[in-house]
Amino acid sequence: MSGHLARARSERGDVVLLRRAGDGALELRVNGVFVMDTAHTGTERLLATASLDLALPGRTGGRVLVGGLGLGFTLLEVLADPRVGSAHVVELEGALVDWHRRGLVPGTAEALADGRVRTSVGDVAEVLAAEPEGELDVLLLDVDNGPGHLVHDRNAALYRAEFLELCAARLAPGGTAAIWSAAEAPDLAEALAAAFGDCALTSVPVVLGRTETSYHLYTARRAG
Numbered sequence: 051m052s053g054h055l056a057r058a059r060s061e062r063g064d065v066v067l068l069r070r071a072g073d074g075a076l077e078l079r080v081n082g083v084f085v086m087d088t089a090h091t092g093t094e095r096l097l098a099t100a101s102l103d104l105a106l107p108g109r110t111g112g113r114v115l116v117g118g119l120g121l122g123f124t125l126l127e128v129l130a131d132p133r134v135g136s137a138h139v140v141e142l143e144g145a146l147v148d149w150h151r152r153g154l155v156p157g158t159a160e161a162l163a164d165g166r167v168r169t170s171v172g173d174v175a176e177v178l179a180a181e182p183e184g185e186l187d188v189l190l191l192d193v194d195n196g197p198g199h200l201v202h203d204r205n206a207a208l209y210r211a212e213f214l215e216l217c218a219a220r221l222a223p224g225g226t227a228a229i230w231s232a233a234e235a236p237d238l239a240e241a242l243a244a245a246f247g248d249c250a251l252t253s254v255p256v257v258l259g260r261t262e263t264s265y266h267l268y269t270a271r272r273a274g
């Protein structure tokens with residue numbers, strides 16, 4: 051049987067952190083929807099490492115924004131990179147941030163206490179809109195299971211032209227935005243290409259139990 055480690059109620063529904071019985075992995079669910087676990091973390095980590103390599107060759111003091119804390123794997127990779135000078139983490143569910151700070155997820159309390167980290171509780175669209183223009187080097191978005199599998203309907207706007215243009219405007223020249231998706235998302239690729247002038251897709255094979263599938267990373271770079 052699965053064991054609930056923490057549960058909170060937000061305006062979007064129940065937020066639950068549980069330990070699975072079968073494999074002992076931690077799992078995060080929001081409103082009954084699977085959001086993240088500790089069993090398959092490779093693409094969430096690649097989201098960070100691939101983008102940092104693209105945006106920060108030979109650099110120090112890189113400025114990163116991570117949209118969606120989840121179980122913290124993307125953030126941990128960001129902080130492991132010595133080229134990163136600051137990381138702004140934006141997470142919608144305040145209770146989840148508290149659980150990390152209380153040590154319910156291994157390793158992340160230290161990450162959130164890292165002197166380079168600033169944490170905002172809120173919608174990444176609103177937080178990013180309030181940021182200054184042209185001052186980010188890397189923008190990492192992993193807030194749903196992709197545009198075809200939204201955790202919240204309101205997040206649909208995060209994959210459309212207006213928000214992607216805002217992302218491009220918040221990046222410095224040469225800065226990189228990357229978006230995680232469980233399924234291929236041609237509309238997202240088109241919208242990113244329109245907003246940035248380019249878009250690259252990296253598809254990574256993943257084995258989920260007996261199922262072979264792929265997860266997808268969409269990356270776009272601001273000219274500079």
Ligand SMILES: C[S@@+](CC[C@H](N)C(=O)[O-])C[C@H]1O[C@@H](n2cnc3c(N)ncnc32)[C@H](O)[C@@H]1O
Pocket residue numbers: 080085086094095117118119120121122123124125140141142143146172173174175192193194195201202205
């Ligand atoms: C798939 S998880 C992120 C996984 C993360 N990359 C990791 O390494 O564990 C998605 C996270 O985004 C949060 N989220 C969903 N919509 C959001 C939004 N509009 N703004 C900020 N965070 C959001 C969810 O609460 C959840 O914690």
